[in-house]
Amino acid sequence: MDKIQQLADYIDQSQHIVAITGAGISVAGGGVTYGQMVFSNGFRRSRGKMNEYLHTYLDNMFSYNPCFSHYALADLEKEGKLIGIITTNVDCMHTIAGSKNVAELEGSLQVNCCEKCGCHYDSYEIWKKDELPMCEKCGGQILPWPLYSGISLWQPDVQKARNWISKADLILVIGTHGYFSDCFWNYRRNDAVIIQINPGHTGFDSMAEINIREECDKVFKQVQQKRGKKV
Numbered sequence: 001m002d003k004i005q006q007l008a009d010y011i012d013q014s015q016h017i018v019a020i021t022g023a024g025i026s027v028a029g030g031g032v033t034y035g036q037m038v039f040s041n042g043f044r045r046s047r048g049k050m051n052e053y054l055h056t057y058l059d060n061m062f063s064y065n066p067c068f069s070h071y072a073l074a075d076l077e078k079e080g081k082l083i084g085i086i087t088t089n090v091d092c093m094h095t096i097a098g099s100k101n102v103a104e105l106e107g108s109l110q111v112n113c114c115e116k117c118g119c120h121y122d123s124y125e126i127w128k129k130d131e132l133p134m135c136e137k138c139g140g141q142i143l144p145w146p147l148y149s150g151i152s153l154w155q156p157d158v159q160k161a162r163n164w165i166s167k168a169d170l171i172l173v174i175g176t177h178g179y180f181s182d183c184f185w186n187y188r189r190n191d192a193v194i195i196q197i198n199p200g201h202t203g204f205d206s207m208a209e210i211n212i213r214e215e216c217d218k219v220f221k222q223v224q225q226k227r228g229k230k231v
Contacts, residue, residue, distance in 0.1 A: 008226035014170035021087045024175015066097035072220040074098035084164035092124045103157035105180045107145025116140030162187040177202045
C-alpha cells in the first residue's frame with residue numbers, strides 16, 4: 001500500500017497521536033535553526049557578541065511563518081487526535097501555528113529569565129522589539145532559557161513529554177534525529193506505532209513501521225488530501 005495512504009489511515013484510526021519534531025520542520029518554513037545559528041557558542045564572552053547573535057536569530061525568526069506541517073499538526077490537535085508535540089525547536093512556531101500542547105525540551109523564546117535576578121518573562125512577544133528586552137525588576141539582560149541555563153532541559157516540558165508519549169498509540173517522528181529523546185523515549189507504549197517522516201536516515205529507521213523519505217510539507221499536503229481535508 002502507498003505509504004502516504006497508510007499514514008492517513010493510521011491518523012484516522014488513532015486517538016492519541018504524539019508528534020516529535022526537530023530542525024527539519026523549521027527549515028521547511030524557511031527558518032534558520034538554533035544549531036545553524038550556533039546559538040549556544042560564544043554568547044557569554046561579551047555582551048556585544050551575545051546581542052549580535054540574538055538579533056540575527058530573532059530577525060530571522062520573525063521574518064518567516066509556520067510551515068504547512070506546523071498548521072497540519074495544529075489541525076490534528078483541534079480534531080482531538082493529537083495530544084501533544086515534543087520538540088527541540090526553540091522558535092515557537094508550533095505555538096504561533098495554533099498548537100496548545102507543546103513540550104519544548106530545551107525551553108524556547110517563550111521561556112525567558114533575567115540573568116541577574118532570575119525573574120521569568122514567559123512570552124515570545126517580548127522579543128518583538130527593536131531592542132533586546134531588559135528586566136523591569138532589576139535592569140538585567142533577559143535571556144531565553146537555552147542561553148540562561150547553558151542548554152539544560154526545561155524540566156516542566158520533559159514531564160509533559162513523558163506523560164504524552166506514555167499514552168500515544170501513534171508516534172509521528174518528523175524532521176528530527178531525536179536529540180534528547182532519551183529523556184522520554186522509554187516511557188512510550190510498547191504497542192505504539194512509529195512513523196518517521198524524514199528525507200535522511202536517523203536512529204529511528206529501525207524502530208519505525210513506516211519510513212517516508214520526503215520533506216514534511218510535501219507529505220502532510222498529500223495526507224490532508226487523502227483525508228479529505230482542505231490544502
